Amino acid sequence: MDRILIIDDDVELCCLVGEYLASEGFEIEAVHDGERGLERATQGDFVLVVLDVMLPGINGFEVLRRLRVTSRMPVLLLTARGEDVDRIVGLEIGADDYLPKPFNPRELVARIRAILRRTKEGKPSAAPVPAIVRVGNIELDPATRVVRHHGRPVEFTSVEFNLLEALLRDAGRVVTRERLATLVLSRKFSPFDRSIDMHVSKLRRKLGDTDGGTEYIKTVRGVGYIFALPREVEAGRK
Numbered sequence: 343m344d345r346i347l348i349i350d351d352d353v354e355l356c357c358l359v360g361e362y363l364a365s366e367g368f369e370i371e372a373v374h375d376g377e378r379g380l381e382r383a384t385q386g387d388f389v390l391v392v393l394d395v396m397l398p399g400i401n402g403f404e405v406l407r408r409l410r411v412t413s414r415m416p417v418l419l420l421t422a423r424g425e426d427v428d429r430i431v432g433l434e435i436g437a438d439d440y441l442p443k444p445f446n447p448r449e450l451v452a453r454i455r456a457i458l459r460r461t462k463e464g465k466p467s468a469a470p471v472p473a474i475v476r477v478g479n480i481e482l483d484p485a486t487r488v489v490r491h492h493g494r495p496v497e498f499t500s501v502e503f504n505l506l507e508a509l510l511r512d513a514g515r516v517v518t519r520e521r522l523a524t525l526v527l528s529r530k531f532s533p534f535d536r537s538i539d540m541h542v543s544k545l546r547r548k549l550g551d552t553d554g555g556t557e558y559i560k561t562v563r564g565v566g567y568i569f570a571l572p573r574e575v576e577a578g579r580k
Contacts, residue, residue, distance in 0.1 A: 356372035363447075376398070416500065417438055418454060420445075460526070482507055506545055510569055512569070513571050515568065
C-alpha cells in the first residue's frame with residue numbers, strides 16, 4: 343500500500359481524511375506540527391505528503407523549504423480558500439499541487455492519484471523509453487529525468503520536468519493551457535487556476551534567457567505557451 347503522510351494541526355480533519363484515504367487503499371500517518379512533520383517526512387517511507395500551510399511551530403512553507411533541500415517527494419499543499427498568495431508561494435518553493443480548504447475528500451484523492459501517476463511515470467520500467475529531446479542548448483532525457491542546459495544539469499521538480507517535456511516536444515508550436523493542464527496536472531483546465539502559469543514562471547527562472555537575451559518560453563496571450571526554436575532552425579523553416 344502507498345503510504346501518505348498528513349501534516350495538519352486539525353486532529354479531527356486528519357482522522358476524517360485518514361479514514362477516507364484508507365478506504366481508497368492508502369496507508370496513512372498523521373502528525374500535527376511542523377517539526378514532527380518534517381522529521382517523519384525525511385525518515386518515513388512515504389510516497390506523498392499532504393501539508394497544511396498553517397501549522398504550529400514552523401509553518402507549512404518552512405517545512406516545504408527544508409524538505410526540498412534533501413527530497414523531491416511529492417507534496418500536496420493545503421491552503422486557505424481565496425489565499426492566492428499562499429498558493430503562489432507554495433508552488434514557487436516546490437509544491438507539486440495545492441488544494442484549498444475546505445475540500446471534498448474525493449477531490450483530494452483525485453489530486454493525490456494524479457500526482458502519483460506523474461511520479462511513477464518518471465520511474466524506470468521495462469517499457470521502451472522515449473528518446474532524448476534536444477532543442478537548441480536544452481537537452482531532456484526522459485529515462486534519467488535529467489535536464490541539461492549548455493551541458494550542465496538543472497534541478498526540476500516532477501511537475502516542472504513534465505511541463506518542460508511537453509513544451510519541448512512541441513517546440514515552435516503553441517501549446518494551450520488546457521492541453522498542459524491535462525498532460526502535466528492530469529486535470530481539466532480552470533480559468534481561475536494559475537498553477538500552469540506559476541510552473542512556467544519557475545521554468546523561466548531556472549533556464550534564464552537564451553544566448554540572444556530572449557526568453558525560452560514565450561506567452562501567447564489568452565492561449566498558452568510556446569518554446570522558442572533556435573534562430574537557425576526558425577530560419578530553415580522559412
